Amino acid sequence: MMVRSILTIALASLLLLTGCKQKASEQEEAKNYPLMTLKPEDKQLSVKYSAVIKGRQDVEVRPQVSGTLTQVLVKEGSPVRKGQVLFIIDQVPYKAALEKAEASVSTAEANEAIAKQNLDGKQSLFNDKVISEFELRTAKNNYKAAKASLQQALAELKDARNNLSYTEVKSPVDGYAGMTSFRIGASVSPTMTEPLVNVSDNSEMYAYFSLTEKQVLSLIAEYGTLENVLQSFPEVSLELNDGSMYSKTGKIDVISGIIDKTTGTVSMRAIFNNEDRMLMSGGQANIVISYKKPDCIVIPQGATYDIQNRIFAYKVVDGKTVSTPIEVFEINDGADYIVESGLQEGDIIVSEGADLLKEGVSVSTEKKEI
Structure with missing residues (x-):
């Protein structure tokens, strides 16, 4: 009888000790997760569109008569003037x-x-x-x-x-001469497929890109006409192919107004100053359009986790975590989401490590990140 009592007391003590350790562990785990109280803010966003860069004028210089080249006067890559003689035919x-x-x-x-x-x-x-x-x-x-x-x-x-x-083949525009494969003695004619040389006016560069029909219609609905859209469009930036940003901003100056039947897109053009000749005709880049999204709820991506292509966050209710499905607007910065539904101003959420939490974990709300 005495032995049974001693075992009962020992078992009770062990259970009490385990419960205390578990409770202490939960409290310690909760303290490791920072919290934030949601409040609306204005968020500066940007969107990128693939673009092709072309010079203001890219002219193919071709012969208008047949014959043999007797002089090649053009220096490849050098500036040329309108009317300058580049080649002489016999x-x-x-x-x-x-x-x-x-x-x-x-x-x-x-x-x-x-x-x-x-x-x-x-x-x-x-x-x-x-x-x-x-x-x-x-x-x-x-x-x-x-x-x-x-x-x-x-x-x-x-x-x-x-x-x-x-017989004096002249440059039709001011610009820079490209490469030429033609040398003295080469036979040329107006029917040849290859131009003698290309001359590009690169003082200003055009970046061509496209918006979807839906995006353009949305802009027209907002501003009334394509002309108003052009006047209201903010300045745009150019992300070069190496990931760096071009030092000068540009302005969208043309919207085609015609929908491509194949792609369902509308072509647009932005113009950039290129006095330093950093941009080259034929290059690839991204047009970056910045805009402000006012009064939105922004949360870190670390405050969310995914299940079957759905996004969830842990809201703290009565001191415990509650898994909450949310709809988000993805920001291309790789760090934040804009919440479109599921959370609202004043909600408290776990701001980091949501993928390590579980439903119903006790969380202390005495200290919160704002």
Whole structure:
């Protein structure tokens, strides 16, 4: 009997000790989880769109006449001016064609003058009733034919002069020359598929990107017209392909207003100053559009956990954790969420380590992170 009593007392003591340790452990665990009281705040957000960068003018310089290159004057990568000669095509045959055209004009002018004199003489004879009307009409027709021959010769002379001028291949714009694979002796023609060189005006660069039809319609609903959308759009930033941010901001200056039937998107263009030539035509980048979301509830991502693609947070109610499903707006900073439903101002939540907690854990609310 005495032994049984001693065992009962020992068992009770052991259970009491275990319960105390468990309670102390729970209290210690609760103290390791910081809390925060939710309150609305204005959050600065940004959204990114893939973009292609192009120069203000990217011009393919092509020959307008056929021949052999006799001079290559362009320096690859160097600045060029509008009208600057970049290549010279063999001019000998075109100079000969010009001389021939000039001679043809001289001959046609002489024939036209003779025909005019003959017509004047025939007119006098006809007036004196010496010749018939048929002879006068013949003289008139001969004069018309001579005039037409002169006009044709003049047109051929103009073509010959133009063709000779085209042997000097000039830059159509100010900009920077690209690379060229053509050297002296290369045969070129207007039908060739490859341009002699590209000239890019990179003083300003265009970044082309797209918004969905739904996004554009939302903007039009907010601002009324596409023109108002353009005027109201904030300045945009450019994230370069290496992840760095371009030092200058840009302005959206064009919205196409046409929906691409294949992608269902609307093309847009932002313009950036490029005086330092850091941006290169053909590059890839991201357009970053910043905007403010006012009076929203922002919580750390560490305050949430996922179950079957649903997001939960632990709200503290009467000193215990309560698992609460929430809807969030994901922020692309990798740190926070904006809560759209499930939590409200004044709620207290566990702000870190939610994935390590369980329902109903006792939490002390004497000290809270705000």
